[in-house]
Amino acid sequence: xxxxxxxxxxxxxxxxxxxxxxxxxxxxxxxxxxxxxxxxxxxxxxxxxxxxxxxxxxxxxxxxxxxxxxxxxxxxxxxxxxxxxxxxxxxxxxxxxxxxxxxxxxxxxxxxxxxxxxxxxxxxxxxxxxxxxxxxxxxxxxxxxxxxxxxxxxxxxxxxxxxxxxxxxxxxxxxxxxxxxxxxxxxxxxxxxxxxxxxxxxxxxxxxxxxxxxxxxxxxxxxxxxxxxxxxxxxxxxxxxxxxxxxxxxxxxxxxxxxxxxxxxxxxxxxxxxxxxxxxxxxxxxxxxxxxxxxxxxxxxxxxxxxxxxxxxxxxxxxxxxxxxxxxxxxxxxxxxxxxxxxxxxxxxxxxxxxxxxxxxxxxxxxxxxxxxxxxxxxxxxxxxxxxxxxxxxxxxxxxxxxxxxxxxxxxxx
Numbered sequence: 001x002x003x004x005x006x007x008x009x010x011x012x013x014x015x016x017x018x019x020x021x022x023x024x025x026x027x028x029x030x031x032x033x034x035x036x037x038x039x040x041x042x043x044x045x046x047x048x049x050x051x052x053x054x055x056x057x058x059x060x061x062x063x064x065x066x067x068x069x070x071x072x073x074x075x076x077x078x079x080x081x082x083x084x085x086x087x088x089x090x091x092x093x094x095x096x097x098x099x100x101x102x103x104x105x106x107x108x109x110x111x112x113x114x115x116x117x118x119x120x121x122x123x124x125x126x127x128x129x130x131x132x133x134x135x136x137x138x139x140x141x142x143x144x145x146x147x148x149x150x151x152x153x154x155x156x157x158x159x160x161x162x163x164x165x166x167x168x169x170x171x172x173x174x175x176x177x178x179x180x181x182x183x184x185x186x187x188x189x190x191x192x193x194x195x196x197x198x199x200x201x202x203x204x205x206x207x208x209x210x211x212x213x214x215x216x217x218x219x220x221x222x223x224x225x226x227x228x229x230x231x232x233x234x235x236x237x238x239x240x241x242x243x244x245x246x247x248x249x250x251x252x253x254x255x256x257x258x259x260x261x262x263x264x265x266x267x268x269x270x271x272x273x274x275x276x277x278x279x280x281x282x283x284x285x286x287x288x289x290x291x292x293x294x295x296x297x298x299x300x301x302x303x304x305x306x307x308x309x310x311x312x313x314x315x316x317x318x319x320x321x322x323x324x325x326x327x328x329x330x331x332x333x334x335x336x337x338x339x340x341x342x343x344x345x346x347x348x349x350x351x352x353x354x355x356x357x358x359x360x361x362x363x364x365x366x367x368x369x370x371x372x373x374x375x376x377x378x379x380x381x382x383x384x385x386x387x388x389x390x391x392x393x394x395x396x397x398x399x400x401x402x403x404x405x406x407x408x409x410x411x412x413x414x
Contacts, residue, residue, distance in 0.1 A: 017093035024091040024098060032061075032100060033108065036081045041067055052085065052100070062099040063087065073105055082108050113213055117220045121247055124222070129229045130250045136234040138254060138265065142202035144171045145266055146195035146233070148188055151176035155207040155240065155259040162263035170267050173201050179208040184218035189227050196231045203266055204231070206248065207238040207259040219246035228252060238262035360395040367392050370400070 005011055011019075037060065038051035048070055050063040063085065070077055077083070087102030107115055124130065145163065149156040156174065163170050175191035178184045188206065195201045206228075208219070218224065219239055225247045228235050237252035238259045249255040256262035302308060352358060356366065367378050371389035378384055386405040391398055 013096075014093065017091070017096055021091040021093050024089050027089050029086060029088050029103075031084055031086055033082075033084045034061075036077060036079055036083060039070070039077065039079060041070065052083075055082075062097070063102055064099055065102045065105070069102070069105060073107070077105065084108050113217065117247065120220065120222055120225075121250070124225060124247065124251070129225065134229070136253045138234050138236070139202045141167070141268065142170075142266065144173050144198070144200040144202065146173045146175065146198070146201040146204040147207065148175045148177055148191045148195070148204065149207040149259075150179045153179070153207075153209065155209040155238065158209075158259040159205060159207050159238070159263045159266075162260050163267050166264065166269040167267040168270070173198060180211065180215045180218060185221045185224050188218065188224060192224075192227055192231065192235075196233045201233060203234050203236065205236045205238055205256075205259075205262050205266060206252075207262060208240060209259060210240040216246050219248040221247075224248065225251045236262050236266060357395070360393065363395075365392050365394045 032052065034052040035055045036050055037053045038049075040049040042048070046066065047064050048067045050065065051060050052063050053060040065087075084106045085100065085102040086104035087100040089098060090101050091098045128134070147156065147159055149159070156176075160172055160174075163172075173195060175195065177187040177191055179188075192204065192206075195204050206219075208216070210216075216239060219237075228248060228251050234253040236254045236256055237246070237248045238256040238261065239246050239249065240256075240258040254265060256265055306313065360366065367384075368375050368391045369378050369383060369388055370391045375391070378390070384390065384403045386403055388403045390401045390403065392401055
């Protein structure tokens with residue numbers, strides 16, 4: 001074959017590319033390890049394009065696969081993920097390029113750790129440990145703050161410094177513990193139980209200043225996650241690792257982005273609170289003044305009304321009517337009294353005319369018998385027997401007499 005190829009008998013490009021493709025296709029399926037540096041999912045197409053790079057050298061290869069393969073991976077595939085791919089090298093003769101058509105993608109290294117964490121997350125989530133309804137509210141101003149962190153670590157210093165600046169009277173119950181390695185979880189669990197049993201501790205902060213996925217494995221430990229879920233005291237997770245979320249962040253009552261953020265969440269800012277109080281006082285004074293001004297305006301409006309501004313107007317308007325009515329009443333009463341006086345005089349005159357005094361004045365007398373139990377006026381001589389005692393009343397007085405019967409023709413004698 002080499003004899004057929006010479007300067008006088010060169011191969012065309014298509015022949016070269018075809019021969020290269022034949023040799024590459026002989027490799028068959030191979031497993032390739034590398035780091036994903038680029039992912040291109042084109043909507044509406046059946047092919048996804050990736051770039052797989054060798055972490056130890058500046059060498060990469062193009063990869064194609066079905067978009068469904070990317071969605072079926074147990075750990076979400078992102079740029080920077082370490083993976084192992086099963087694929088077949090393919091050489092495209094038309095473009096003279098080589099790519100790897102893969103049918104299986106598996107995470108390795110950190111990917112395997114993330115896979116285990118993801119499986120544990122799904123298990124605990126199914127049990128309801130991450131239910132937002134289980135989150136406990138933080139106290140506004142805790143009596144004491146429990147702090148679990150590395151000894152003399154930057155995270156411990158940040159939490160205490162920032163919290164003290166915000167609220168100088170804050171007290172901490174500090175517990176030093178390793179925050180990575182095999183001894184981290186047992187020590188953190190012990191301190192967590194002690195702080196949760198302390199009645200003065202009203203909130204617990206677990207702090208660490210970030211780190212790699214391997215360093216943060218203790219904060220995704222199942223025992224620690226279940227212990228935090230069982231705590232009666234609210235727990236703040238301040239791991240400070242944004243790209244990946246330890247399971248502690250999901251079960252804690254509050255996730256703080258950094259230890260500094262946790263310090264800001266655990267205690268209020270005294271300056272901000274004083275400013276808030278001052279603002280509320282200003283608003284209260286302003287509202288009270290507005291209320292007083294509004295009510296004074298209402299009172300002024302009421303006072304300006306005629307009934308209150310000139311209250312005697314109605315009385316003055318009717319005073320003449322009252323005086324006129326009084327005169328009318330007096331005149332009517334006087335007229336009635338005079339008429340009754342005249343009527344009384346008239347009746348008195350009639351009574352005097354018809355009375356016994358006028359009769360006596362004309363020469364008549366009234367004779368009464370007085371010697372009996374019930375004296376009475378006599379009208380006949382039969383009522384005056386012999387010896388009867390009489391009382392005779394005339395116009396100017398009266399006299400007594402006794403009846404004698406010497407002369408039958410005589411009725412009585414004095």
